[in-house]
Amino acid sequence: MEKFNVGILLFDDVEVLDFTGPFEVLSRTRTVPGAESRRSEDAAPFRVFTVAKTKQKIRAIGDLIVEPRYSFADAPRIDILVVPGGWGSRTAMQDAEVLAWVKNVATTARYTSSVCTGALILARAGLLAGRRATTHWAAYDLLASLDGGVKVVRNARVVKDGVFTSAGVSAGIDMAFALVEEICGRAVADETAHYIEYARH
Amino acid sequence: MEKFNVGILLFDDVEVLDFTGPFEVLSRTRTVPGAESRRSEDAAPFRVFTVAKTKQKIRAIGDLIVEPRYSFADAPRIDILVVPGGWGSRTAMQDAEVLAWVKNVATTARYTSSVCTGALILARAGLLAGRRATTHWAAYDLLASLDGGVKVVRNARVVKDGVFTSAGVSAGIDMAFALVEEICGRAVADETAHYIEYARH
Numbered sequence: 050m051e052k053f054n055v056g057i058l059l060f061d062d063v064e065v066l067d068f069t070g071p072f073e074v075l076s077r078t079r080t081v082p083g084a085e086s087r088r089s090e091d092a093a094p095f096r097v098f099t100v101a102k103t104k105q106k107i108r109a110i111g112d113l114i115v116e117p118r119y120s121f122a123d124a125p126r127i128d129i130l131v132v133p134g135g136w137g138s139r140t141a142m143q144d145a146e147v148l149a150w151v152k153n154v155a156t157t158a159r160y161t162s163s164v165c166t167g168a169l170i171l172a173r174a175g176l177l178a179g180r181r182a183t184t185h186w187a188a189y190d191l192l193a194s195l196d197g198g199v200k201v202v203r204n205a206r207v208v209k210d211g212v213f214t215s216a217g218v219s220a221g222i223d224m225a226f227a228l229v230e231e232i233c234g235r236a237v238a239d240e241t242a243h244y245i246e247y248a249r250h
Numbered sequence: 251m252e253k254f255n256v257g258i259l260l261f262d263d264v265e266v267l268d269f270t271g272p273f274e275v276l277s278r279t280r281t282v283p284g285a286e287s288r289r290s291e292d293a294a295p296f297r298v299f300t301v302a303k304t305k306q307k308i309r310a311i312g313d314l315i316v317e318p319r320y321s322f323a324d325a326p327r328i329d330i331l332v333v334p335g336g337w338g339s340r341t342a343m344q345d346a347e348v349l350a351w352v353k354n355v356a357t358t359a360r361y362t363s364s365v366c367t368g369a370l371i372l373a374r375a376g377l378l379a380g381r382r383a384t385t386h387w388a389a390y391d392l393l394a395s396l397d398g399g400v401k402v403v404r405n406a407r408v409v410k411d412g413v414f415t416s417a418g419v420s421a422g423i424d425m426a427f428a429l430v431e432e433i434c435g436r437a438v439a440d441e442t443a444h445y446i447e448y449a450r451h
Contacts, residue, residue: 065277066446069270069314073419076266076312084388088337097312106317111277111298113270116307116315136289185447187285206447218274218446219423245267245419246386246407248451 050080052096053232056127056154058167059101059117060147062137065109066218067164071131072097074225078241080233087244094233100124102146110135121150129228130158133221134166134185142173142195152176160228162213164221171212172196181210185217206250223250251281253297254433257328257355259368260302260318261348263338266310267419268365272332273298275426279442281434288445295434301325303347311336322351330429331359334422335367335386343374343396353377361429363414365422372413373397382411386418407451424451 055075057068081092090096101107101117108114119125132151141147152174155161163171168184169192171177178198183205193201202208207215207227215224226249230238242249256276258269282293291297302308302318309315320326333352342348353375356362364372369385370393372378379399384406385392394402403409408416408428416425427450431439443450 064274065270066274069266069274072312072314073265073267073270076314099314111273112319113273113300114317114319116317118313118315216447219448222420246417247420250449 050092050094052094053128053159054126055095055097055129055131056100056119056124057097057131058133058147058151059099059107059115060137060141061108062135062140063107063109063133064135064165064218065111065113067133067135067167067221068099068109068131070219070222071133071162071164071225072099073245074222074229074241075129077245078229078233078237080237082240084244095129098124100127110137121146127154127158129160130154130162131225132163132167132170134164134169134217138166138169142169148174160213160231162215162224162228164215164224165217168192168214169195171214172199176212177214180212181208182212182214183208183216184214187217220250222247251293251295253295254329254360255327256296256298256330256332257301257320257325258298258332259334259348259352260300260308260316261338261342262309263336263341264308264310264334265336265366265419266312266314268334268336268368268422269300269310269332271420271423272334272363272365272426273300274446275423275430275442276330278446279430279434279438281438283441285445295438296330299325301328311338322347328355328359330361331355331363333364333368333371335365335370335418339367339370343370349375361414361432363416363425363429365416365425366418369393369415370396372415373400377413378415381413382409383413383415384409384417385415388418421451423448
């Protein structure tokens with residue numbers, strides 16, 4: 050099976066569930082139902098990995114320490130880009146190297162997505178101009194202020210308008226399932242939700 | 251504010267959301283509502299950290315690489331023990347050092363809990379004898395076979411019977427909220443769910 054490469058961006062003060070929700074969903078998706086198919090990667094449509102500026106350890110919010118799998122310099126081709134949020138997005142959205150990388154990856158990725166305030170980074174990279182998009186409820190106004198062209202959708206859980214964006218934190222799980230459904234169909238998304246015992250929104 | 255120390259056990263092939271769900275919920279709980287209170291630890295009732303046998307890097311399922319904050323040897327007092335599951339629980343449940351540590355911590359902890367197949371580890375440590383408990387749907391029979399005294403509750407999301415146990419993977423988020431509600435009250439749990447945009451079960 051040809052697999053989609055999923056690159057999840059990491060940075061200091063990333064919100065834990067923002068990146069681990071999509072990591073869980075996409076890394077545990079299988080096109081064969083049941084628990085046994087989860088014991089190998091054979092029926093996995095996605096190959097999920099983390100990427101950061103460098104391979105230095107990342108300190109996520111709450112001091113969870115994660116080692117990025119790849120740096121910007123050695124990351125493989127990314128078919129699906131996931132940009133999480135968290136307080137660290139306020140720094141990342143002003144980091145020219147991060148913005149250039151995100152913009153560059155999005156140019157060739159088949160899907161670009163964000164969770165929570167990851168949308169701020171996408172907006173600053175110019176990827177939300179003219180699009181409908183959402184973010185954490187505490188950041189609606191900030192997102193709207195960044196880019197005159199973004200149409201901020203309030204009180205939506207997942208917004209698909211070329212780019213996939215989601216509401217805060219746990220909504221990234223639903224965003225990931227929206228990607229699974231788009232690529233693998235409804236049955237695969239629903240069966241994976243059953244496997245991780247998640248009631249999709 | 252006196253804080254509860256929350257120790258989350260890590261081991262190789264731990265399921266990502268099993269441990270990051272409770273990490274997210276407990277580390278982002280605040281007794282003061284709103285986004286601003288999340289910028290510091292002042293109103294945080296929990297101090298959350300990961301613990302493993304050693305400080306060697308842990309490879310969670312899907313190859314997420316996490317560095318444990320503490321080893322068994324240097325972990326501080328644990329008030330709330332969280333034992334996640336995942337395929338690695340099958341190895342951890344046969345590891346005498348892990349079982350002895352879990353049993354010892356549970357003796358002095360105020361709360362002992364598991365997510366998903368973490369219940370297998372608690373059962374093997376003798377902590378579920380005579381109690382109602384649940385686990386991932388694929389492990390009901392295995393849990394029942396481990397310990398004649400455990401009353402396996404099927405199709406429950408969270409079971410509280412001295413020990414807090416939960417169904418699979420994402421149900422650990424609800425288990426964590428059950429702990430928050432027990433310790434800090436319903437309003438704090440609901441406000442934290444609102445902050446991470448999670449619809450509690």
